[in-house]
Amino acid sequence: MDSERIDQIIDKYQGEASSLIQILLEIQSENRWLPKEALMRVSEKLQVPMTRVQHIATFYKAFSTVPKGRHEVHVCVGTACHVRGARRVLDKVQEVTGIQPGETDSDLRFSLETVNCLGCCALGPVVEIDGKAHGKMSPSETAHVLNGYE
């Protein structure tokens, strides 16, 4: 992400320090993570100390200070999905992607996270990829679905 685009986003919020989180969210959604340069630029333009920008960027789960993959895979391990075999689905995801929850692969293809409930327990076990829920997953189907993402 170039600094011009970051400046554009900051200007959209009139450089208001109170819009810090909104600005970070927008950079995060466009760039998928918050590089240090972006944080420094935001800190400088909004006149907010870098320590506070860092504090906020590391506080919320919505922000990432490390690169994220092109596809975000959320495997539900909530109670309902768990009893319907989420563990085996998760094992399969780990096997196919080669990463553990919280990690991103070196090709920046997938980022994997476990979540505790996606709110559609009747569809368990659920795997959510880029916001799209895949319900009633079996390990083999999981592998099939994952291979459809480049």
Add this chain to the structure above:
Amino acid sequence: MSKILLNIDGRDVEAKEGATILQAAQSAGIGIPTLCHHEKLEPYGACRLCTVEAETRGTTRLVAACLYPVEQKLVVRTRSEKVDRIRKMILELLLCHAPNSRELQALADEYGADKGRFEKEASFCVNCGLCVRYCAEVKKKNAVGFVGRGARREISFVPEIAARECKTCKECFPLCPTEALQAAYVLADALSCFSPSSALGLKG
């Protein structure tokens, strides 16, 4: 400024309006233990070690003395059985993070805290925020701040600022209740991996 009359540990104490229980107690020579308090800094209320019983109109509450403003006819108990029990627990918990802190050790002896009650998980930091707040409020440099949340919260220096400011300052080190080791370590860590062109200086 109107005067406020309150009672601390059975003694009548006079305090200025807007003062905290801690300030009133200190002016009367009554000691309340604190870790995160510093007179140059805004009250923070992080360590809860200054917890006291405050009684107003018949109801007793546990409050942080460093934050609670005095009020008329307030009755404060700084060493009741309940307060001592709470401080003992806080000390036992803090000691897992900073087992070697002399300040904590001394307080643990005073309150009869069992230093080995919980498994040690030495992070050498109790998140009192003294270094962070001193840098922001007194020095206005913001070289050190908190990162992370909950159990993973820790202090972190911003290498770009630290490289410029910290070498000549280091005033935050002696403030540390865990004996400054951690700030020194984190500072060295921040500076050692710092080069102006490095892209990734932040922890995930």
